[in-house]
């Protein structure tokens with residue numbers, strides 16, 4: 001997780017956490033519901049997906065892992081997939097993306113079990129994974145998911161030990177309130193899992209890629225302060241084709257921004273906007289995102 005995201009979480013704690021914690025009985029109920037849900041076993045079958053050693057498939061997987069799916073970010077599984085940084089989230093707990101190489105959890109999971117984990121947030125034992133952002137990547141169709149897993153299987157083994165993963169009472173309460181997704185399988189199970197078609201530079205494909213933008217820019221992509229975020233936090237801008245958003249932007253303006261972080265007027269964006277990932281996107285992905293953003297309903301800035 002990005003340090004900035006950590007700030008958001010702390011902001012959410014400030015706004016909601018204190019009042020929630022005041023109501024002791026209610027909190028206990030939330031914690032019990034969380035614990036019960038986390039001990040639930042899901043019988044969702046594992047997708048029939050197998051890794052390949054084909055160089056083109058592995059290369060496609062590397063692109064997805066480092067670009068749109070962002071598995072290898074330093075605060076997630078790390079560049080070498082041997083585990084990320086430990087992100088200390090104050091009263092929420094602490095979190096470390098585990099080692100998923102063949103020297104770590106990768107050795108325990110079959111290809112199909114790994115596919116089920118990524119798509120549905122369900123662990124090998126049938127229970128929910130914690131905090132794995134399956135909702136942002138569960139649109140990857142079978143061949144793309146197979147490519148991701150093929151790349152994961154191709155990285156060198158590492159025996160690096162997994163760091164701490166601990167969620168405290170407040171984190172459990174925020175999960176139950178829908179403010180934070182820790183109980184991943186429960187969240188995935190609330191909606192249909194919709195798979196994208198072949199990558200193409202169209203709005204239809206861009207809609208899936210945009211799932212990775214919604215967390216910051218809002219469900220309607222019109223930006224505005226992230227609920228609960230402290231005032232010091234950079235405010236995500238309006239990505240809809242409105243006067244207060246991207247109306248009048250050409251593809252070249254958009255391309256320059258997501259590739260270099262420089263706005264039309266030359267001003268550099270705050271590093272909160274994850275240029276690290278968007279700059280890895282290929283032309284099909286950038287064109288698809290642009291087409292999608294230009295196709296959505298124009299909304300005034302701040303409609304989240």
Ligand code: HEC
Nearest residue numbers: 212213216234235236237257263268269270272273274289
């Ligand atoms: C971690 C939060 C975060 C995520 C995820 C994110 N953004 Fe942003 N984005 C921001 C912030 C914050 C700004 C404003 C930065 C500033 O004002 O300097 C921004 C600015 C932008 C702008 C500039 C708009 C303008 O008017 O200059 C564009 C375009 C953009 N983001 C596109 C995207 C796209 C496309 C995605 C998904 C692929 C995405 N962002 C994902 C936080 C995020």
